Structures are given as C-alpha cells and as structure tokens.
Amino acid sequence: MIDSSIFHHQTEERLLRYAAITTQSRNQTEDCWPTTDCQRDLAKLLYDELHALGVRAAYDEARCLVYGWLPAVGVEEDRPIALIAHLDTAPDVKGSEVRPWVLRAYPGGDILLNEAEQIVMRAKDYPNLEQYIGQDLVLTDGTTLLGGDDKAAIAALMTLAQYYLDHPEAPHRSICLAFTPDEEVGGLARDLDLEQLGAKYAYTIDGDHLGWYQDQTFNAAAAVVTITGRSVHPATAKGIMVNAADLAGEFLALLPRLEKPQYTDGTEGFYYVTSVQAVCERAEIRLIVRDFDAMRFEIRQEMLQVYARMLNERCGEERVTVELTQQYRNMGEVLKDCPFLVEDLQRAIRAAGLEPKSEPFRGGTDGSALSFRGLPCPNLSAGYENAHGRFEFVPVPSMAKNVEILLHLTES
Numbered sequence: 259m260i261d262s263s264i265f266h267h268q269t270e271e272r273l274l275r276y277a278a279i280t281t282q283s284r285n286q287t288e289d290c291w292p293t294t295d296c297q298r299d300l301a302k303l304l305y306d307e308l309h310a311l312g313v314r315a316a317y318d319e320a321r322c323l324v325y326g327w328l329p330a331v332g333v334e335e336d337r338p339i340a341l342i343a344h345l346d347t348a349p350d351v352k353g354s355e356v357r358p359w360v361l362r363a364y365p366g367g368d369i370l371l372n373e374a375e376q377i378v379m380r381a382k383d384y385p386n387l388e389q390y391i392g393q394d395l396v397l398t399d400g401t402t403l404l405g406g407d408d409k410a411a412i413a414a415l416m417t418l419a420q421y422y423l424d425h426p427e428a429p430h431r432s433i434c435l436a437f438t439p440d441e442e443v444g445g446l447a448r449d450l451d452l453e454q455l456g457a458k459y460a461y462t463i464d465g466d467h468l469g470w471y472q473d474q475t476f477n478a479a480a481a482v483v484t485i486t487g488r489s490v491h492p493a494t495a496k497g498i499m500v501n502a503a504d505l506a507g508e509f510l511a512l513l514p515r516l517e518k519p520q521y522t523d524g525t526e527g528f529y530y531v532t533s534v535q536a537v538c539e540r541a542e543i544r545l546i547v548r549d550f551d552a553m554r555f556e557i558r559q560e561m562l563q564v565y566a567r568m569l570n571e572r573c574g575e576e577r578v579t580v581e582l583t584q585q586y587r588n589m590g591e592v593l594k595d596c597p598f599l600v601e602d603l604q605r606a607i608r609a610a611g612l613e614p615k616s617e618p619f620r621g622g623t624d625g626s627a628l629s630f631r632g633l634p635c636p637n638l639s640a641g642y643e644n645a646h647g648r649f650e651f652v653p654v655p656s657m658a659k660n661v662e663i664l665l666h667l668t669e670s
C-alpha cells in the first residue's frame with residue numbers, strides 16, 4: 259500500500275516547471291504538424307529528463323514526439339501498456355508567460371489570483387473549489403491558462419517513471435510512455451508511430467476531475483455546404499437572380515431546431531453551425547456533426563445530402579453541394595471488444611481508494627483515433643479543473659493520487 263502523499267512534492271515541482279514553458283498549439287486550415295514550434299521546447303526537456311532518469315527514450319524532433327520505455331520487472335506474463343499525454347495547451351485563451359504558483363492549504367472562499375490586476379476566482383462561480391479545501395492548489399496569475407491540461411498528466415507520468423527507477427525491485431508490466439503534440443487542435447496523435455511505441459493497448463491521461471475515466475466518445479464529421487448563386491443587378495433581376503444567401507438561409511432552416519449543442523446533453527447528438535459566409539453569388543456553411551450512436555451518426559450525415567437534394571430539385575439545377583470529412587469515431591465501438599482495459603482501470607482507481615466515475619465524453623480524444631488505428635485506448639482523467647481558462651487549477655493531491663492509480667494500473 260502506497261501513501262500517495264509521497265508524490266506531492268515531485269508532481270508539484272514538475273507541474274510548476276512544465277506549465278511555465280509555452281506549448282500553445284494553433285488552429286489551422288493547412289495540414290502542417292506540429293502546429294507550433296514551441297511544443298518542441300517541452301518535448302526536448304522531457305526527453306532529456308527521461309534520459310537523465312535512466313529511461314530508454316527517443317525524441318522524434320520533426321514530428322515533436324517523445325517516447326520512453328520501462329521494461330517489465332518481475333511479472334510472469336507481460337502485457338505492455340502505453341500511457342499517453344499531450345504536450346500542447348489550448349489556443350482558447352492566452353497560454354504564454356504562464357506564471358504558476360501554489361496556494362498552500364486552501365482555506366476555502368475566494369482566491370486572489372492577481373493583486374495588481376485584482377483578479378479574483380470567486381467560490382460562488384466555481385463550486386468545484388469547495389471539495390479541495392485544505393489542499394495545495396497550483397493556480398494561474400489570472401491572465402493566462404495554467405496548462406494543467408495536460409501537464410498535470412505529464413507530471414504524474416514522469417513521477418511514475420521516477421518511482422519505478424528508484425524502486426527497481428517493484429514489479430510492473432512493460433510501460434511505453436508517449437508525449438504527443440496538438441491534441442487541442444484535432445491532432446489526434448496522427449504521427450504517433452505505433453510500431454515504435456510497442457504496446458497493443460494504451461490509455462490517454464487527460465480530462466478533469468480525479469477518478470473519472472472515459473470509454474465513449476462522439477462520432478464526428480465536418481461538413482462544408484457550398485451554394486452557387488447567380489448575381490445580376492437587382493434592377494433587372496426578376497426571374498434571373500439566384501441569391502445564394504437566401505438559399506443558405508433555407509438550408510439552415512431545414513436543420514432540426516433543437517438538435518444543437520445548446521439544447522443537448524448526455525448521449526444526444528447535434529449539428530453545430532460553426533460559420534456562415536454568404537453573398538448573392540456564393541455561400542458557404544461550415545458545420546460539424548456529432549453523435550454517439552453509429553447508425554444515428556450516418557443518418558445525420560445523410561440528412562444533409564437530403565436537404566441539398568431538396569433545394570436542388572426546387573432550383574431545377576444543382577446549386578447546393580455537401581462535402582463531408584470524417585474526423586473521429588466513438589472509441590466505445592473498439593473498446594467493447596477488450597473490456598479488460600476498462601476493468602483494469604476501474605480496479606486501479608478503486609485500489610487507490612476512489613470510486614471510479616464515467617460518463618460518455620461529448621467530444622473526442624486522441625484515443626478515439628488511436629482506437630481505430632488498432633491501439634484501443636480509453637482515457638483516465640488527469641485531475642485538473644476549469645481547463646482552457648484563466649481560472650484553471652490543479653490540486654496537488656490529485657496529481658499524486660493519479661501516480662498511485664497508475665502504479666496500480668501497471669503493477670501486474
């Protein structure tokens with residue numbers, strides 16, 4: 259039985275160091291990976307650190323990937339497992355000049371993050387704070403995100419590696435570590451070399467709230483609806499003009515009114531219109547399609563084609579086209595064939611004294627893509643809170659507890 263408090267100091271020290279390194283990724287329309295050079299700064303540092311710890315490691319600088327391998331110790335039947343965390347932070351808010359600090363033994367109530375700018379995290383706005391009373395919290399200065407997403411996971415994984423190197427007698431299965439870029443901008447761990455990684459199964463360590471895991475994600479596709487109009491001077495337009503902007507409005511009106519992100523939750527799917535650009539001559543609607551259920555997901559996409567055909571028939575010619583791009587799939591379809599992955603995870607969380615909790619994740623993870631590339635990969639929470647914002651924070655005991663969970667997950 260391990261007391262996870264022995265990991266407080268190491269995880270905290272690591273998170274403070276990693277969070278101060280800018281690794282923000284970038285939304286892009288071109289196909290250029292990694293999306294930012296700065297992610298390599300942390301990648302190189304982690305490679306050096308693994309090396310210094312005595313872990314066999316590799317750094318693929320071009321693709322910004324770090325690998326580390328801990329060979330099995332004292333197990334009869336080895337089951338190599340990969341543990342994956344992402345290097346980048348979200349582009350949503352400022353992610354450079356991050357100045358993390360630690361509030362010791364949070365006494366409850368509001369937290370003054372920034373004296374000079376009078377930035378306060380109000381307890382009434384963030385009720386999740388209450389459960390961390392008495393704990394040490396890693397916080398921002400209120401002007402940037404923290405990047406505990408996903409550096410709290412990196413800190414836990416590096417501490418796990420150090421534990422096994424400090425305790426060469428401790429039995430464990432083969433562990434393959436991977437640190438990957440661009441998770442926040444749909445990178446989907448596309449360049450991760452599964453052969454080089456060398457595991458048949460994996461877990462991503464990401465997500466908020468300690469003790470949670472995910473084994474269901476959305477199916478996801480993106481659609482571009484292109485509408486061609488016919489522009490003429492409005493004075494002489496009768497019977498000639500075809501206004502693409504009007505057709506765009508009609509197309510939008512055909513989408514089911516309540517199947518939108520703001521009206522759905524749980525396992526309900528949706529259409530989300532992300533942009534509309536329209537003039538008389540041409541219009542373009544961009545939207546994303548999401549559903550947990552594979553059949554409903556197919557129908558949703560087919561309905562977009564049906565709407566286009568309806569408008570084309572009325573126009574008497576083809577003016578509306580829909581182009582669909584598949585993004586990722588529900589990992590649950592793959593994970594149902596290897597139930598032991600989730601059972602192992604639940605057992606490890608319980609062994610650390612927590613009750614495992616899960617709900618379908620209304621998004622995708624790198625593991626969604628990896629699962630369909632042949633590496634089944636559920637997700638374990640990293641234990642951060644309020645990610646992607648200036649009020650992000652990480653309770654130090656959550657990181658330490660995650661090290662304990664990972665020890666139980668890898669011990670046999």
Ligand SMILES: [Zn+2]
Binds near residue numbers: 407
């Ligand atoms: Zn993340």
